[in-house]
Amino acid sequence: MEKLVSLCKRRGFIFQSSEIYGGTGSVWDYGPLGVELKKNLKDRWWNAMVRARDDIEGLDAAILMHPRVWEASGHVSGFVDPLVECSNCRKRFRADDAKIKGTPGTPDVQCPACGMKGTLGAPRLFNLMFKTFMGPVEDTASVVYLRPETAQGIYVNFLNVQQSTRQKIPFGIAQIGKAFRNEITPGNFIFRTREFEQMEMQFFVEPGSDMEWFEFWKGQRLEWHKSLGLDHARLKYHQHTTEELAHYARAAFDIQFDFGGTLGFQEIEGVHNRGDFDLTQHQQFSGKKLEYFDQPNNRRYTPYVVETSVGADRTTLAVLVNAYHEETVEGEDEGRTVLKLQPSLAPVKAGIFPLVKKDGMPEMAHRIAEDLRPLYPVFYDESGAIGRRYRRQDEIGTPFGITVDGESMAEGTVTIRDRDTLQQDRVAADQLRAVLAERLAR
Numbered sequence: 157m158e159k160l161v162s163l164c165k166r167r168g169f170i171f172q173s174s175e176i177y178g179g180t181g182s183v184w185d186y187g188p189l190g191v192e193l194k195k196n197l198k199d200r201w202w203n204a205m206v207r208a209r210d211d212i213e214g215l216d217a218a219i220l221m222h223p224r225v226w227e228a229s230g231h232v233s234g235f236v237d238p239l240v241e242c243s244n245c246r247k248r249f250r251a252d253d254a255k256i257k258g259t260p261g262t263p264d265v266q267c268p269a270c271g272m273k274g275t276l277g278a279p280r281l282f283n284l285m286f287k288t289f290m291g292p293v294e295d296t297a298s299v300v301y302l303r304p305e306t307a308q309g310i311y312v313n314f315l316n317v318q319q320s321t322r323q324k325i326p327f328g329i330a331q332i333g334k335a336f337r338n339e340i341t342p343g344n345f346i347f348r349t350r351e352f353e354q355m356e357m358q359f360f361v362e363p364g365s366d367m368e369w370f371e372f373w374k375g376q377r378l379e380w381h382k383s384l385g386l387d388h389a390r391l392k393y394h395q396h397t398t399e400e401l402a403h404y405a406r407a408a409f410d411i412q413f414d415f416g417g418t419l420g421f422q423e424i425e426g427v428h429n430r431g432d433f434d435l436t437q438h439q440q441f442s443g444k445k446l447e448y449f450d451q452p453n454n455r456r457y458t459p460y461v462v463e464t465s466v467g468a469d470r471t472t473l474a475v476l477v478n479a480y481h482e483e484t485v486e487g488e489d490e491g492r493t494v495l496k497l498q499p500s501l502a503p504v505k506a507g508i509f510p511l512v513k514k515d516g517m518p519e520m521a522h523r524i525a526e527d528l529r530p531l532y533p534v535f536y537d538e539s540g541a542i543g544r545r546y547r548r549q550d551e552i553g554t555p556f557g558i559t560v561d562g563e564s565m566a567e568g569t570v571t572i573r574d575r576d577t578l579q580q581d582r583v584a585a586d587q588l589r590a591v592l593a594e595r596l597a598r
């Protein structure tokens with residue numbers, strides 16, 4: 157993980173937020189390559205969930221919502237972690253932190269940070285929602301929250317979407333957006349942060365068909381993670397036990413990825429059967445009906461919801477961890493670091509290199525770059541030895557290297573190097589668009 161964090165910073169994938177001020181706790185900024193990678197990932201999700209299906213509609217609800225939403229959802233009363241604080245060093249821990257030996261609040265118990273005995277207070281409940289004020293007056297009447305999940309924006313818009321699109325149950329609503337949680341123990345780079353992005357889909361079904369749809373979505377979502385190129389052996393399900401189930405869930409499975417190191421297998425996505433909990437709560441709190449009218453059977457009912465909820469940042473981390481390789485190269489002293497990203501996810505699709513900076517090679521390479529740029533992100537590089545230039549692209553996961561050499565000028569051909577096999581083929585320069593399109597689709 158340390159090597160990956162360092163690569164991400166050095167090459168412009170991910171920077172610490174407000175770094176020049178010493179950083180903001182567990183908040184990260186995506187640099188030029190990171191924003192492309194994460195965007196490619198979000199596009200993959202959007203295409204699979206919204207564009208490729210006629211039974212799921214897209215939505216982009218606001219982050220700030222009516223404060224009553226969070227009372228109805230159970231977040232005001234229930235989205236809490238027990239927190240203990242050391243009166244000596246002021247460090248805070250989750251009460252169930254494995255580093256705390258014994259019961260916090262009792263005299264013999266030691267603070268895991270400063271080592272003092274008896275300084276850990278009794279656990280207090282700490283709400284994970286960020287609060288702010290709407291309007292110019294900062295009083296209790298103007299408190300609003302930064303949403304801790306995107307799901308609620310979908311529930312409150314259930315009828316707006318259903319009626320405007322005339323969708324019939326079963327159908328879903330999907331959205332991608334920021335969520336905020338004041339996590340007590342964030343960490344592990346972008347694994348657990350205080351500001352993150354979720355890709356959530358709520359599928360509205362007839363009560364009684366919920367477990368069938370739950371099984372369907374559980375299967376679909378695992379396949380989607382596999383389709384990103386994540387090693388199959390690093391993916392597994394974890395079924396929630398009765399104790400683990402969230403207050404809204406009738407059944408839940410996590411999809412876990414093996415991050416290796418101290419993290420091991422961890423949740424990247426949750427698939428939940430939420431029953432009619434959310435719509436019923438919102439009907440009670442808003443006083444507005446959120447029922448579906450089933451015309452063929454002439455009956456009204458409150459649908460059940462099957463939710464799929466995946467973190468865009470956490471999946472980006474899984475993709476990066478999965479792609480990171482250090483390799484020795486035959487016949488070379490120096491090894492290489494390579495991100496074996498699926499071509500469709502790679503931030504740059506091709507590096508374009510003149511072998512040397514003379515004999516018309518830079519001009520031809522520039523022409524190729526300009527020809528491809530409207531179609532794909534490409535990177536022109538003429539500085540340093542060609543081996544070095546290949547290595548720089550390997551490190552950021554660029555799947556193809558196109559080199560203009562002596563033969564290119566005479567024959568109108570270039571070499572195309574494959575990042576993973578290192579194989580180089582000679583192809584006609586005027587066929588590059590077609591060759592790349594074919595190879596990128598593999």
Ligand code: GAP
Pocket residue numbers: 304305306307337339346347348349350351352353354356423424425426463465466467468469470471
């Ligand atoms: N609406 C259901 C819900 O929010 P969740 O299990 O709390 O369920 C879903 O979150 C996903 O969001 C997780 O699987 C994870 O990928 C991501 N996620 C949750 N908290 C996160 C955090 N603090 N930092 C990064 N990603 C987070």
